[in-house]
Structures are given as structure tokens and as C-alpha cells.
Amino acid sequence: MLTADRMAAVDANAAALGVPRKQLMESSGNAVARVVRQYVDPGDRVILVCGRGNNGGDAFVAARFLSDYDVQVALLGHPDRIGTDIARENWAALQAAEIPTTTITDSTAIGDLDLSGVDCIVDAMLGTGVTGALREPAATAARGITAADTPVVAVDVPSGVDADTGRAAGNAVAADHVVTFHDTKPGLDALDAEVTVADIGIPAAAERFVGPGDLLGRDRVAESHKGDNGELLVIGGGPYTGAPALAGQAVLRAGADLVNVACPESVAPQVQGYSENLIVHPLAGEEVTPSVVDDLLARAAGVDAVVCGPGLGDSESTRSAVAAFLDAYDGRVVVDADALSVVPDVDTDATLVCTPHQGELVGMGGPSADDREQLADQVSDFAAELGHTVLVKGTHDIISDGETTRINRTGNPGMTVGGTGDVLAGVVGALLATEAPRAAASVGAYVTGHAGDLAADAVGDSLVATDLLDRLPEALTTDE
Ligand SMILES: NC(=O)C1=CN([C@@H]2O[C@H](COP(=O)(O)OP(=O)(O)OC[C@H]3O[C@@H](n4cnc5c(N)ncnc54)[C@H](O)[C@@H]3O)[C@@H](O)[C@H]2O)[C@H](O)CC1
Numbered sequence: 001m002l003t004a005d006r007m008a009a010v011d012a013n014a015a016a017l018g019v020p021r022k023q024l025m026e027s028s029g030n031a032v033a034r035v036v037r038q039y040v041d042p043g044d045r046v047i048l049v050c051g052r053g054n055n056g057g058d059a060f061v062a063a064r065f066l067s068d069y070d071v072q073v074a075l076l077g078h079p080d081r082i083g084t085d086i087a088r089e090n091w092a093a094l095q096a097a098e099i100p101t102t103t104i105t106d107s108t109a110i111g112d113l114d115l116s117g118v119d120c121i122v123d124a125m126l127g128t129g130v131t132g133a134l135r136e137p138a139a140t141a142a143r144g145i146t147a148a149d150t151p152v153v154a155v156d157v158p159s160g161v162d163a164d165t166g167r168a169a170g171n172a173v174a175a176d177h178v179v180t181f182h183d184t185k186p187g188l189d190a191l192d193a194e195v196t197v198a199d200i201g202i203p204a205a206a207e208r209f210v211g212p213g214d215l216l217g218r219d220r221v222a223e224s225h226k227g228d229n230g231e232l233l234v235i236g237g238g239p240y241t242g243a244p245a246l247a248g249q250a251v252l253r254a255g256a257d258l259v260n261v262a263c264p265e266s267v268a269p270q271v272q273g274y275s276e277n278l279i280v281h282p283l284a285g286e287e288v289t290p291s292v293v294d295d296l297l298a299r300a301a302g303v304d305a306v307v308c309g310p311g312l313g314d315s316e317s318t319r320s321a322v323a324a325f326l327d328a329y330d331g332r333v334v335v336d337a338d339a340l341s342v343v344p345d346v347d348t349d350a351t352l353v354c355t356p357h358q359g360e361l362v363g364m365g366g367p368s369a370d371d372r373e374q375l376a377d378q379v380s381d382f383a384a385e386l387g388h389t390v391l392v393k394g395t396h397d398i399i400s401d402g403e404t405t406r407i408n409r410t411g412n413p414g415m416t417v418g419g420t421g422d423v424l425a426g427v428v429g430a431l432l433a434t435e436a437p438r439a440a441a442s443v444g445a446y447v448t449g450h451a452g453d454l455a456a457d458a459v460g461d462s463l464v465a466t467d468l469l470d471r472l473p474e475a476l477t478t479d480e
């Protein structure tokens, strides 16, 4: 079951894997023609009523697969205003092949659309691109198609229906049969229509591997205010100073608005010294101890997400403090580094994203396996048991919440240098402020690895963690 947004992500991931949308459209059109043939005999009349988007494009392709029939392609709108290159190319192919087409360019001419004597109507006016109620001429055409006493095959979703909800903002086509692509859509269940799910050749990898499609639809709101894109608290430092500073800077580079770094007063000036962009809160003492937990809880109460772990060290007192914090906190937390080992023993209401490398995973009582797919299955079971999202860092990162498991393939051997894990924790934290845990972990791993790949292109083996910070803005943008 895929929502329209997830479908768009999978589609873009397929394109990145070398299966471009035009190829998918070819398979979609073929699949539509296959269903149409169930309703007609050779020589019968088929009319395909098409919109100017890719839904119409699917039907332009279908028309080429229906050469045994008396086919008519009706375009609602002017051919010059076909919205996408791939639909326009398929429209041009119809002209070159002399397949009969008509265009309906204003709302009065829609009355000329003669549906009498037609044996099958293909509804390809609108698919997942619909916004709001059907406008003219589609609204009138939808009434005509529904009123005709003829089998109606809808492409992807009946025009006017929202594929996510099954509802229509205005009128919509009542279809007898819906041919949808790759996977079913939530809104199709509620319809009184037969549904065919057509395999259009999207590789399973487009869903399994995190890709550029996963970055879609997460643009910052144009008129956002300070805080809308997240305020974070990083809890770290003590034996180390660089780790919390890297995590804090990564939070900002990944798009959050504000970052507070709570660290022992002994290292606070040093942490602040790395960057004027960080708001540093000194905690009493030389390491994080149970006596500062109330202070941490008070600071964490006002933020959108917490990153806990970078540079904390693993003293008994620090581990008790982390356990007490997680015990009492109910927000969203990325748990990294030395903080990870306490997770299996705490009973927390917080929503955790744990970011262990394979050694830390074992330290948490988790699995180990050399085979990626075997490890992925085991990580899924481990995450389900833990009740939290787990991101296992490695050559290929494994992300699972126990329900869905994703693999990230960005990144390179140069990233085994110190500090890249702190950057990852900060990036995931920033995303966790505004996104669901699995999405934050998946996109965080992808973006951090991508930043590492961009850095490796520039500096090769000399890569250091701060190189990643500089490349995060580019790694977060998508060409889509
Ligand atoms: N992987 C896939 O899922 C594939 C899907 N394909 C097909 O592509 C459509 C979605 O195409 P898209 O171009 O994004 O949108 P539409 O064709 O549905 O509509 C865009 C078109 O409609 C106009 N419009 C929007 N709202 C309204 C309205 N209320 N009234 C009138 N007109 C409206 C808008 O202005 C645009 O011109 C998907 O459903 C599949 O059929 C491809 O085959 C590739 C693989």
C-alpha cells in the first residue's frame, strides 16, 4: 500500500537506479491496454479521454498497444499545454503514427465528445496529480463518462478521486475497473470497482534502498519562523569536546533553527570555542552525572528533539545519568555512542532512534552477521523487540523500526575517520524534529553518506569529519 507521496519517492528512486519514468509510462500504458482487451473484441470502439499530465500520457501509450481496435484519443486541453516531456513525446508519437486524436480546448466543445456507440472508455484525465475539485472541461467529461452505459477503465485512480483517501472534492468518474501501478493505493479500497495492480518494472531496490526520492516533499516552508524547523538539545561532552560540537553543527547544517549543547562546565568554553553558532549550556562538574538530570530534563522539555551521547564517555556515573534521563523523558531522542549501552535496560516513554555501529549493536545485545540481508532481518527483529528505531552504521547502513527495513548505500571507506558518527547523530536529530523516526534515520543516513561522498570527491583519503559539515547543504538538495 503506497500513498501518492511514497509513490513519487519510489518513482524518483527508480529513475536514480536507471529506470526512468518514460520507461515506467511505457509499462503503465501496456498494462492499461491489457485490461481494456478484457472488455472489447477486435474492431470495437475504444475512446481514451486524456488529461495533460502523466495520467494522460499513460493512455497515449495504451493507444499504441490497441492497434486491433478502433481507437480514438481525446485530449482535454491544447497539445501545447501538455505538462510533461514524457507525455508530450508520447503524444507526438501518436501524431507520427497517425493514430486518431481529437483535442477539446474549451468547456463548450466537451459536449462534442461523442460517447455513444463506444465499447470501452478509458479514463485518463487525472491520476495522483489531482488537486481540489475537478475543473472544466474534466468535470463535465467525468459526468458524461459516468453516465455512458459503457465499461470504464480508469488509469491509476478514477479521475477526481484522491488516491490517498478515496474521497473526491467535487464530482469524479465512477469506474468499473481501475488499473493502478506497482502497488495498491489506500483510497482504492473504498471504491466500488475492480482493481488491477500492474507491475510496471519498478525494481524492489527503489523501495529498499534509500535514494534521492526520499528527499522529496521535505522542502522548508517558504515563510517559516525561527523554531519551525526545529530546536534541538545535544547532550554530550566530558571526556571529549569535539563530538558534541560536531553533532551541534550538523544539527544546524541539516536545517534546524536552534541548537543547544548541554555539556560539563569543564569543557563548555572549548565546545563554544569551536563555533559561535552553538548555544552552550554548562552543566555542573567534569562529566555528566545524575545530579544534572533535572537540569537536562528542564532544558529538554522545550525542544523538538534531543541528541544524547556524543563524547559523554562511559563512566558508571554518566551511564546512570543517561538512564535516569531516558527514564523520565517522553520526547524524541537520537541515542548515540556511549549512551547506547543503557537503552536495553531502560523503560522509557521517549521515542528513540539508536545509531550504533556494528560493535555497539552487539554491546546493546543486538545481532551480528556478515551477510547484509541476514543482518537486516535480525536488526528488524531487534528493533521490534526494543520498540525503537535502529540505524546500524556500516558499509551499508541498515535502518529498521521493526516494521519496515531500509538500506542506505551512500558513504565511503574514508568515513571511518573519527567524528563522522557525531555528524550523523546531529543530522538524524535535526530531521527527527520534524519527521517520523524511520524517515529521519533513513534520510539522515543517506544525506550524511552523500556529504561524505562529495567530500571524498574533493579531498580523497584526507577526509575529516568537518568536511562533511560543509557538504551537508548540497547533500540535502535534490535535482528532482
Ligand atoms: N510511478 C508512477 O506512479 C507512475 C505514474 N504515472 C502516471 O502519472 C500519473 C500522475 O501524473 P502527474 O503528471 O503527476 O499528474 P496527473 O496526470 O494526475 O494530473 C496533472 C494535471 O492535472 C491538472 N489538474 C490538477 N488538478 C486538477 C483539477 N482539479 N481539475 C482539472 N485539472 C487538474 C494539472 O494542472 C496537471 O495538468 C499517475 O497517476 C500515473 O497515471 C506515469 O505513468 C509514470 C509512472
Ligand SMILES: [K+]
Pocket (backbone or CB within 6 Å): 055, 123, 124, 125, 126, 127, 154, 155, 156, 157, 158, 159
Ligand atoms: K484517471
